[in-house]
Amino acid sequence: GIQVEQSPPDLILQEGANSTLRCNFSDSVNNLQWFHQNPWGQLINLFYIPSGTKQNGRLSATTVATERYSLLYISSSQTTDSGVYFCAAANQAGTALIFGKGTTLSVSS
Amino acid sequence: GAGVSQSPRYKVAKRGQDVALRCDPISGHVSLFWYQQALGQGPEFLTYFQNEAQLDKSGLPSDRFFAERPEGSVSTLKIQRTQQEDSAVYLCASSFARTTNQPQHFGDGTRLSIL
Numbered sequence: 143g144i145q146v147e148q149s150p151p152d153l154i155l156q157e158g159a160n161s162t163l164r165c166n167f168s169d170s171v172n173n174l175q176w177f178h179q180n181p182w183g184q185l186i187n188l189f190y191i192p193s194g195t196k197q198n199g200r201l202s203a204t205t206v207a208t209e210r211y212s213l214l215y216i217s218s219s220q221t222t223d224s225g226v227y228f229c230a231a232a233n234q235a236g237t238a239l240i241f242g243k244g245t246t247l248s249v250s251s
Numbered sequence: 252g253a254g255v256s257q258s259p260r261y262k263v264a265k266r267g268q269d270v271a272l273r274c275d276p277i278s279g280h281v282s283l284f285w286y287q288q289a290l291g292q293g294p295e296f297l298t299y300f301q302n303e304a305q306l307d308k309s310g311l312p313s314d315r316f317f318a319e320r321p322e323g324s325v326s327t328l329k330i331q332r333t334q335q336e337d338s339a340v341y342l343c344a345s346s347f348a349r350t351t352n353q354p355q356h357f358g359d360g361t362r363l364s365i366l
Contacts, residue, residue, distance in 0.1 A: 173351055183360060184357075184359055187354045187356060190354040230294075232350070232351035233296075233351075235307065236352060237307035237350065237351065238307060238309075239294075241293030243293050
């Protein structure tokens, strides 16, 4: 089945810094989603991005499906960006998302 | 409702007891998914419903786990004869699409602790 790997596993930033999170997947996928899990455990969908680039405020994501990776960019980070960022790829049947282990981001003021 | 609603928010049970976890998806969403998230890990797929049909239950870890969605809306995940390794957060997600080809929206989860 599809395997999803994320890097780095942990990231510590000062407020205002920029960062790039990476997601590699083992097989061609027809969709890729990014999520943020906040310190209270809520899992928020950030992007549905099977290919191309999308932007939402300070966040943007790019997926290059032919090269089997996706990137999440966080600009001008804020303390509220802290939490765990997951990418997830759909299985071939389209019935489940396969999650990576996440990148834990800590932003300090 | 505006979002996916799960109840209870927390559940503590003694080993061997049966538990039932409820998920109320976003109104009109066809697809409903259950995931299990162990501490420090990403969510792992358990089962998938399209309306009332359970189309994929390949992630259910044992026959002690059972899920249903009888009217194509509310779903219940039942765990029989609970064991300590069942302790985890159980997340429910729903989607407008008939497959994973639309964003999935998650509830806040049920944190299950087995003593």
